[in-house]
Amino acid sequence: MKSGSNLEKILCAGHFAVTAELGPPKSVSAEVVYKKAETLKGYADAVNITDCQTAIVRMSSIAAGSMLASRGIEPIIQMTCRDRNRIAIQSDLLGASALGVKNLLCLTGDHQKFGNHPQSKNVFDLDSIQLIKMVKDMRDEKKFQCGEEIKVEPHFFIGAAENPFSEPFEFRVLRLAKKVKAGIDFVQTQVVYNVEKFSKWMEMVRELGLHEKVFILAGVAPLKSAGMAKYMKNNVPGMDVPDKIVERMTVAGKEKAKEEGVNICIDIIDQVKEIKGVAGVHIMAIEWEEIVPEIVEKAGLLPRP
Amino acid sequence: MIVGERKPMQEILDMIADHKKIFIAGCGTCVAVCMAGGDKEVSILSSAIKMARNKENKPIEILEQTPLRQCEWEFVDELKDKIEACEAVLSMACGIGVQTLVERFPKVIVYPAVNTTFLGLPEEQGVWSERCGACGNCVLDKTGGICPIVRCSKSLLNGPCGGSQDGKCEVDPEVDCAWQLIYDRLKTLGKLDDLTEILPPKDWSTGRDGGPRKIVREDMKL
Incomplete structure (x- = not known):
């Protein structure tokens, strides 16, 4: 065991894993964090806590993660390179580890242009791949990025994101290979709506044998409305929403949109489950965390190990 | 080359609001090529400032000159007489030019009329983009x-x-x-x-x- 986390144990035991996502509040409200977390308890093996996603200031991922851990819910801390240099990242990771955090998702981070402080300065001292290597060296070599020794090292189960739908498509899998080489243990993909393209990507993943080196969790997200489906299709770079999905949401109409969104999500889970090399799903229902239990249950993923 | 862009007119007018006689110093190198602060832009800015000030009934006297480069001692030395004859200098060079004048003429107030934007190239007529950090x-x-x-x-x-x-x-x-x-x-x-x-x-x-x-x-x- 590299970290001894629940997620690592479940994946290593060969169970189909379920992770979910929790967006911390734009306030100091601990209640919001606890309420969302309690909803997910027993339905997700570990819960990602976003790090100021879309560059909007929110409660710190590590702080919220530590709150989850105190209630027996395992957090996956997200760490981006946007707001911290290598000094701050390593410092925060020592702190996170000391607080009992065992899973870490390494991200480059959304550009601040999309957030609520577009005039801020960004850091990007490291990129996600360099971050992964740094965390792996902290764990396995007991070394800081500068080469100095760490007396008591952090033990993280190291994850990364990868987007099978952005471009250049033929390079995406090679980039995943770079992340594997840098030291990841698991991957959570961008939201899958285009299962066909995802299958093709997985085929390339298998050709390189990457599915045998790391655990791959397919990202899924329930749609709330036809408008949301269209917006994602047309306005979110790196998001691939096929016409037939938009059509299903449109046909469902306003009243049944959420229900259909959940149905689509379950259908996608059923399909990706059958793809060789997919070790689990990562359900991203930001600001709709309460729907996760229904999805997990209807997808036949209960009880959790 | 260094690419710059002239500041908005109002910002420039606000900077020089209290002055009655200024010197506009252009630069004949990078900012001339990117059409932000060369000889031509100096005379356009000078006319625009005079018109704006006349409208406010606060006329202003302006001297103009564009050395080959505003970032070298030997070229800025040519500007000595005009600088000393004015209350302030409005530099249309990049930030380097502004600071060259400040260092060479420590008692003179120098205002920037151009935002130094990046190191880049003209991709096509009227389009510049960044290439080097x-x-x-x-x-x-x-x-x-x-x-x-x-x-x-x-x-x-x-x-x-x-x-x-x-x-x-x-x-x-x-x-x-x-x-x-x-x-x-x-x-x-x-x-x-x-x-x-x-x-x-x-x-x-x-x-x-x-x-x-x-x-x-x-x-x-x-």
């Missing part, structure tokens, strides 16, 4: 001759990120994704294998992060 540690040999430090919005050394679509950057659909350009170029050169190598964390100390920079060449000193 002056990081002091060039990586172009590893990235197919395309700079990810300033041309990738996140300065990724191991790109592209997940926001690359249709060859464009997620931050601005008008901007090319630098990593798509790098990928295409290395593909053309038959060197895609280069991209499987992980580029390690960059030593930023040679850039601005290391503090103000200076080069001293003993072999060149007099």
